Amino acid sequence: MRIGVLGTGVVGKAIGGKLVELGHEVCMGSRSAGGEAATAWVAEAGAGANEGTFSDAAGFGELVFNCTPGMHALAALGQAGAENLAGKVVVDVSNSLDFSQGRPPTLAICNTTSVGEELQKAFPDARVVKSLNTMNAGVMVDPGAVPGDHVVFVCGDDEAAKDEVRSLLGEFGWPAERIVDVGGIIGARGTEMWLPLWLELMGSLGTAQFNIALVKA
Amino acid sequence: MRIGVLGTGVVGKAIGGKLVELGHEVCMGSRSAGGEAATAWVAEAGAGANEGTFSDAAGFGELVFNCTPGMHALAALGQAGAENLAGKVVVDVSNSLDFSQGRPPTLAICNTTSVGEELQKAFPDARVVKSLNTMNAGVMVDPGAVPGDHVVFVCGDDEAAKDEVRSLLGEFGWPAERIVDVGGIIGARGTEMWLPLWLELMGSLGTAQFNIALVKA
DSSP: OEEEEEOOSHHHHHHHHHHHHTTOEEEEEESSTTOHHHHHHHHHHOTTEEEEEHHHHHHHOSEEEEOSOGGGHHHHHHHHOHHHHTTSEEEEOOOOEEOTTOSSOEESSOSSOOHHHHHHHHOTTSEEEEESTTSOHHHHTOGGGSOSOBOEEEEESOHHHHHHHHHHHHHHTOOGGGEEEOOSGGGHHHHHHTHHHHHHHHHHHTOSOEEEEEEEO | OEEEEEOOSHHHHHHHHHHHHTTOEEEEEESSTTOHHHHHHHHHHOTTEEEEEHHHHHHHOSEEEEOSOGGGHHHHHHHHOHHHHTTSEEEEOOOOEEOTTOSSOEESSOSSOOHHHHHHHHOTTSEEEEESTTSOHHHHTOGGGSOSOBOEEEEESOHHHHHHHHHHHHHHTOOGGGEEEOOSGGGHHHHHHTHHHHHHHHHHHTOSOEEEEEEEO
16 A cells, blocks of 8 residues: 655654565655655665655555654644545554653653644544554564564554554564554553653663563463 | 551552561551551451551561552651651552543653652652552562563662562562563653553453563564
8 A cells, every 4th residue: 555654763764664565655754855864765665665745755645654753743744734644544653752851761742641642633634543652663563573472552543543553563463462452542641651661671671672461360 | 577568558458468478577557547447457467467657667667668659658658757767678669640630540740750769859768669560469469360471670779679679579479580670769750650551451451460571582
């Protein structure tokens, strides 16, 4: 399918690259077309990869990934244009990590709301699904790189949109039983507030290539 | 050893009960001595169990568990008395869940600080270790009730205090390799901010008797 990927950072490149590899057509969007990161990615990803503005990418995609930093996601989606997002599944992968006061970062948006909820509120015609934000980019698109029955979360208010995302996650390599539904888009509060512990664990474990598995009685 | 347990809720009773079972002497502390919950617990727990005020319990213990709700922890430890906590390991098990605006609860203290940090700041002579707050009371004191290599976190600024807590966790049934150190007491931010996702997962999994395992590449 045609997919827009907003953001040219590590996450955008990993997701965009995987999608191209899977045979999708991808337009990577950034603030202005022809930027260095996006053009380098297009050259590397090869046939099926294109780039343009946030608006170009959102207009191109039948589905859109938000891979911009959470602090800038509302602005980026504003530049993408509400009309280019209307009716489309928007997979929000972002976290609002704020490093402006040093380390550890805080979350710019949390507790009483979340980036996922704010995006859904600002773009009510988009079908926002929060997913993949709880792990390193490498694990998102290659879950087999980490052993064990570790999980990925999805949440969103539109059940059909969540099904579309489950299907894409399946293409990424996530077995259905390891895709854990945490309800409506309000569930993004929990998955985003996981980030501080994720960062601490990256330090304790000495690697970003980890994830969590759920075990129950 | 002699242990003070502040708080008469589900967590205080579970931890107090386990400690008595293990042969420790426990004084359960609450706002006023002779309260219904504490006296019922003493009757149930049997020999080795006593109760009194927060101050009685903290004075009695060579080590103190804070099992009061996070929103009231500072006040409870204030009533316990800085002089009764000085030099002692204080295991903070609390979370600042605030249900006053309905569900889902928010955290009264988070992001730029944590209950663990606030307690350490307010009682600089106490040796605060945050632990056990990331799971249900039943799992805290009986990790074998949940299958798999699930984990418990510890953090705190005093390494020797963390060692004492590791030892008690071992008595509870936690193997050393499943006790994950997330650094200084600042690590409490992450373990406390895990709670919103924990609550969502309790809903998704249909049980509170669950925990997380860590897997890495």
